[in-house]
Amino acid sequence: MSLEEALKLADEIVFEKTGQHLDDLQQAVLQGTLKRKRYRQIAEDFDYSESCIRGVGAELWKTLSEALGEKVTKPNFRSAIERWQNSNILNLAQDVVVSDSFNICEKERHSPDTPNSHQPNQQKSHPTQPATPHQYLDEMPELGDFYNRTTELETLTTWILQQHFRLIALTGIIGIGKTTLAVKLLHQIKDNFDYVVWRSLETSPTFAEFQADLLQFFSQSQQQNSLENTQKPLPLIKYLQQHRCLVILDDIHHLFSSGELAGKYKPGYEEYDCFFKQIEKLSHDSCLLLIGWEQPIKLAQLKSKKTPIPILQLTGLDIASATEILRDYGLTEIDNWEKLIHLYQGNPLWLKSMATQIQELGENLIELLPDDAILLPEDLKDTLQQQSDRLSETEKQILEL
Ligand SMILES: Nc1ncnc2c1ncn2[C@@H]1O[C@H](COP(=O)(O)OP(=O)(O)OP(=O)(O)O)[C@@H](O)[C@H]1O
Numbered sequence: 001m002s003l004e005e006a007l008k009l010a011d012e013i014v015f016e017k018t019g020q021h022l023d024d025l026q027q028a029v030l031q032g033t034l035k036r037k038r039y040r041q042i043a044e045d046f047d048y049s050e051s052c053i054r055g056v057g058a059e060l061w062k063t064l065s066e067a068l069g070e071k072v073t074k075p076n077f078r079s080a081i082e083r084w085q086n087s088n089i090l091n092l093a094q095d096v097v098v099s100d101s102f103n104i105c106e107k108e109r110h111s112p113d114t115p116n117s118h119q120p121n122q123q124k125s126h127p128t129q130p131a132t133p134h135q136y137l138d139e140m141p142e143l144g145d146f147y148n149r150t151t152e153l154e155t156l157t158t159w160i161l162q163q164h165f166r167l168i169a170l171t172g173i174i175g176i177g178k179t180t181l182a183v184k185l186l187h188q189i190k191d192n193f194d195y196v197v198w199r200s201l202e203t204s205p206t207f208a209e210f211q212a213d214l215l216q217f218f219s220q221s222q223q224q225n226s227l228e229n230t231q232k233p234l235p236l237i238k239y240l241q242q243h244r245c246l247v248i249l250d251d252i253h254h255l256f257s258s259g260e261l262a263g264k265y266k267p268g269y270e271e272y273d274c275f276f277k278q279i280e281k282l283s284h285d286s287c288l289l290l291i292g293w294e295q296p297i298k299l300a301q302l303k304s305k306k307t308p309i310p311i312l313q314l315t316g317l318d319i320a321s322a323t324e325i326l327r328d329y330g331l332t333e334i335d336n337w338e339k340l341i342h343l344y345q346g347n348p349l350w351l352k353s354m355a356t357q358i359q360e361l362g363e364n365l366i367e368l369l370p371d372d373a374i375l376l377p378e379d380l381k382d383t384l385q386q387q388s389d390r391l392s393e394t395e396k397q398i399l400e401l
């Protein structure tokens with residue numbers, strides 16, 4: 001980016017934020033900064049005191065930091081502004097922030113043709129958009145080692161960013177890697193959104209509790225952007241219509257009854273269905289990704305021939321990635337693992353559990369096992385039991401056939 005381009009962009013950003021263009025002195029400070037001059041040198045060039053120039057600089061960095069959503073300083077001004085240009089999110093559509101006043105400097109030795117148009121700012125409200133999205137991710141697990149899933153990531157990214165599906169489901173058996181895949185996805189695409197939210201429904205919150213929690217997040221985020229915001233929180237769907245949000249709801253099977261047909265809501269939880277329908281039917285740019293062992297039965301009813309609700313059924317990892325997992329667990333005799341990986345269906349959780357057991361009991365244990373015997377560590381038994389307990393009698397009978 002040339003010096004002129006950087007100055008022009010800085011001027012636009014400051015104008016959006018404060019309602020005032022850069023004055024001559026501010027331009028001089030930015031110009032000197034871009035030419036890697038020290039404050040003292042800039043002060044000498046423009047016949048101001050060094051402290052005055054420093055003060056102007058400090059106010060500029062503050063304003064730019066607020067506008068760009070990252071800490072801007074003299075050393076990183078150029079790179080920050082280039083990042084801003086690349087992220088291409090100079091948005092002129094939101095109400096925002098009242099700016100602080102700049103310093104007013106008196107020239108030490110006044111000369112008529114040196115810059116002195118530096119005026120205090122008027123307080124104004126101006127639109128801006130965060131450089132990074134507002135995030136509510138405290139329930140999102142950290143991403144550990146991650147192998148492959150390239151195709152699945154591409155599919156989900158296309159559905160969300162190119163096809164703009166509003167409601168998407170990610171499903172699969174326990175431990176297959178749904179949560180991990182979604183975490184990776186979120187890291188990759190979050191900058192396309194104003195808000196990114198991750199909630200787990202493991203504690204089975206009622207819809208009222210869930211909505212209140214998200215409303216608090218949205219209204220707090222908005223108050224950060226507006227010092228005088230006294231508005232009452234809107235219904236959740238309104239926030240999703242007003243802003244581009246990515247909301248990931250994990251463990252949604254906790255909304256459904258155990259021992260019933262998969263995806264049947266527990267009594268008192270049907271309100272979620274109404275919310276999911278709103279997400280699907282109303283017009284907005286947000287996306288809700290539902291993750292769980294089961295998906296709501298009624299999701300199928302939302303399908304129409306023209307716009308089916310996309311559901312990604314996750315299957316096991318490929319041999320190469322599954323082998324990597326076993327290698328991470330220090331299993332060295334991995335030439336013969338292909339058969340075992342098939343037996344465990346490439347399920348990363350099951351592979352990890354089996355690898356831990358083998359580490360404890362010794363690698364030659366596998367050779368002692370009869371063909372096709374599955375080593376089922378206790379923790380694995382528990383997790384499989386949890387999932388099988390949820391099946392209805394009919395579903396159990398079908399599985400036994
Ligand atoms: N692509 C991957 N590469 C490496 N490890 C993975 C991958 N996917 C999942 N894992 C590991 O497998 C384990 C299970 O993954 P995860 O919790 O994402 O499964 P899940 O389908 O969400 O399970 P649940 O149904 O219990 O919620 C985790 O330890 C995770 O780190």
Ligand SMILES: [Mg+2]
Pocket residue numbers: 178179180250251
């Ligand atoms: Mg999970």
